Amino acid sequence: MKVIEIKNLTKDYEVGFWRKRKVRALDDLSLSIDRGQIFGFLGANGAGKTTTLKLLMRLIFPTNGAAQILGRDIQDVSMHERIGYLPENPYFYDYLTAREFLDYCAQIFGLPATERKKRAADLLARVKLDERRWDTQLRKFSKGMLQRVGLAQSLINDPEIVFLDEPMSGLDPVGRREVRDLIAALRDEGKTVFMCSHILSDIEVLCDRVAILKRGRLAQVGYLDELRRKTEGPNRMEVMATGTDARKLSRHLPKTEIAPTPRGLRIEVASEDQIDEVLAALRKAGGKIVSVQPVTQSLEELFIDTPKAN
Ligand SMILES: Nc1ncnc2c1ncn2[C@@H]1O[C@H](COP(=O)(O)OP(=O)(O)O)[C@@H](O)[C@H]1O
Numbered sequence: 001m002k003v004i005e006i007k008n009l010t011k012d013y014e015v016g017f018w019r020k021r022k023v024r025a026l027d028d029l030s031l032s033i034d035r036g037q038i039f040g041f042l043g044a045n046g047a048g049k050t051t052t053l054k055l056l057m058r059l060i061f062p063t064n065g066a067a068q069i070l071g072r073d074i075q076d077v078s079m080h081e082r083i084g085y086l087p088e089n090p091y092f093y094d095y096l097t098a099r100e101f102l103d104y105c106a107q108i109f110g111l112p113a114t115e116r117k118k119r120a121a122d123l124l125a126r127v128k129l130d131e132r133r134w135d136t137q138l139r140k141f142s143k144g145m146l147q148r149v150g151l152a153q154s155l156i157n158d159p160e161i162v163f164l165d166e167p168m169s170g171l172d173p174v175g176r177r178e179v180r181d182l183i184a185a186l187r188d189e190g191k192t193v194f195m196c197s198h199i200l201s202d203i204e205v206l207c208d209r210v211a212i213l214k215r216g217r218l219a220q221v222g223y224l225d226e227l228r229r230k231t232e233g234p235n236r237m238e239v240m241a242t243g244t245d246a247r248k249l250s251r252h253l254p255k256t257e258i259a260p261t262p263r264g265l266r267i268e269v270a271s272e273d274q275i276d277e278v279l280a281a282l283r284k285a286g287g288k289i290v291s292v293q294p295v296t297q298s299l300e301e302l303f304i305d306t307p308k309a310n
């Protein structure tokens, strides 16, 4: 079931003072996202990720296009009770403590006092904010601590979908790991996560499906392994072998690319059908097979060099 449907979403910002002109930050974005997935929205700085989330959260209005969340138009305010949002630069009420801030957020959703208290404590523990700081004013928090409070805030209404804008930003490696585990746990609970990042590794390890945004345009969308194989052609295979050398082997495999590497010879073929040929040639050349695997492209290559990029 699709829980997010985005259709032709477009946003122009007006910039300049004397001579106003329009800058297209998001250009005709269409996407749909299944329930229970971690969806990764990847793009360099300025690609339009935050703009997309702000449009979905109804913080800014589209120049064109529409979107539905949980089957309701994004203009439907009652739907917003069922979703959570971590902004890129969360604005916090500086003089509230972490606990007070969460209590305040819970009040917005009309939760009774006892429930608010329980949720605030559960969530602060869940985002691993040091318990000794729960009653410290937010103005004394580091960026990483604020990020944890922001995450807790996005979950205060036990949302079905959580929108996270750069959830790992400001965190050290241990913090990134903890937030990563938390996001994975949200999926295990059946929640849908829509997360933005400009950091490939964060998306790569967590997300089921990924969209790559380039200068406001959707450049790629799909499951990670699907995306990686796309540009290399569907069936390219890599055979690693030892026990022989490139010259000897190439006599039996004249038309195939053979490259010596520190791990042995790397033989790349266009499809699985050619593997038997490679095996036969290896046997003749006295070589041994080490591994056979599909050729995949790292997401990084895809991210940097996408065919449809403008
Ligand atoms: N309020 C604004 N006014 C004018 N231009 C904006 C505004 N917000 C964002 N932009 C521009 O829109 C583009 C997309 O920005 P943004 O959505 O923040 O990208 P990302 O989150 O992927 O880094 C950028 O070129 C940015 O400069």
Ligand SMILES: [Mg+2]
Residues within 6 Å of the ligand: 049, 050, 051, 088, 165
């Ligand atoms: Mg952003």
